Amino acid sequence: MTLAAPAAAPRAHRRRHPLHQGTAQVVPGEAVPALGPRIPVGRQPITGADGTPQAYEFLYRSLASERVGVDGWAAAQQDLATGAVLHSVFADRGVVTAAAGRPAFVNVTRSFLVGALPLPADPARLVLEVVESVQVDAEVVAGVARLRAAGFRIAVDDFVALPDQVRLLPYADYVKIDHRDLVRHGQPLLDLAARHGARLVAEHLETTAALDACVAAGFSLFQGDVVAPTVVLPGAVPTHPIGTQAKPSQGMETQPVPAEAMPVPAAPTALPSATAR
Template structure:
C-alpha cells in the first residue's frame, strides 16, 4: 500500500478548494468545493477509508454552511459519502443551493435509494459524479438533478453516454474540460454546464 492511498490524520482546519462550473454561454452557475491535502494538492479522498471520507465531507460542509446558508445565488456542489445519504450524518440547512454529489463508490442499495428519495423531498439537489453508466449509477438516475461526466470518456465511448445520462431530464455537467477544443466538443455533445482547468482551476480558499 502506498502513501497516496492512506488517509492521513486530519488537521483541525482543512484546506478547501473551489472550482467554478459555467453555463455553455459563459455564466457562472456554481462551484464545486473540494477537500485538499495540507500542501494544497488533490487529496485522493476517494481512495481513503470510508470513515475518513466522512470526516473530509463533514469538514467541507462545515466550512461552507457552519454559519448558516450562504447568501450566494450560485450552487454549491459537494461530494457526499454514503453516510450522509442514509442519515448517519447530518446535512446542513441549504436554502436550495446545496448540490449533493454522489461519489462513484456509493452502491444503490435499498437504504441509499430510500435516502435519495427522502433528500429530494427535503429539497436537496442530487448529482451523480463521474457517470460511466455503471449499474448503480443508472439505478440512481431518476433522482438526479445533475449528471457529471468526464468529457474524455465521451471522446472514448461516444455520445451515447451523454444520451443515456439525459434519460431522466438531468442537467449534464462536463468535467475535466482541459482545452478550448473540448469546450466546443462539449457544446456539440449537448452538455449544459462545463467544469475544468481551461475554464478555471480549483483554487484553495482555506489552509
C-alpha cells in the same frame, strides 16, 4: 446499454477558453466532530456556455506528505472530509460568500445519503454529489429519494453507465460526465444520462477542443481548468481530525473570494448534532 469501444482521447494544447477569462436540519446518528470555523477548501466554478458561473463545486484539501486518493481512505476519513467541507461552506454564512449565493456541489459519502450523518438545513443551496465509489443499494436509493423529496438536488458524478449509477438516474438533477468518457462511449452515454431530464455537466475540461466538443454535443454546464481553475478559499489552517492540515494542493492558487451584495440568510454556526429528517 451497449457503449462504444474505448478510443484514444486526442491531446491538445491547454489554454484558457476565451469565453471565460477571468434552524439546523438533522438526521439520526452520530454528529460530525466540531471543526474550526474557516477550513480551506478547493472551489471550482461550474459555468454556462458563456462562462458565467452557475454553481460551484467544493472539495476537501489537506496537507499530506504522500497524498492518497480519496478512494484509498477509510470510510470514517471520507466522512470527516465531507463534514469539513460542509462545515466550511455552510457554517457562519459561508455559502453566501464562498458560493456567491449559487448552488454548492459537495461530494457526499454514503453516511450522509442514508441519514447516519447530518446535512445543513439549506437544501436550496446544496447539491449532493454522489461519486462512483458509493455502493448503491436499497438503503442508498431510499436515502437519495428522501433527500430529493426534502428539496436537495442530486448529482451523479463521473457517469459511465455503471449499474449503481443508472439506479440513481431517476433522482438526478445533474449528471456529470468526464469529456474523455464522451470520446470513449459517444452519444449513447449522453442519451442515457439525460433520459430522466437531468442537466448534463461536462467535467475535467482542460482544452478548448474538449470544451468546444462538449458544447456541440449538447452539454449545458461546464467545469474544468480551461473554463476556470480551482482556487483555495482563504482562511485559517486548523489541524483536522483526519490527521492532516488543510492547505492548497499542488498547482492551486489562493485568491480572495468576492462577497456579492445580497441579503444574508441566517445560517448555523456548526453542523447540527441532533436527530430527525
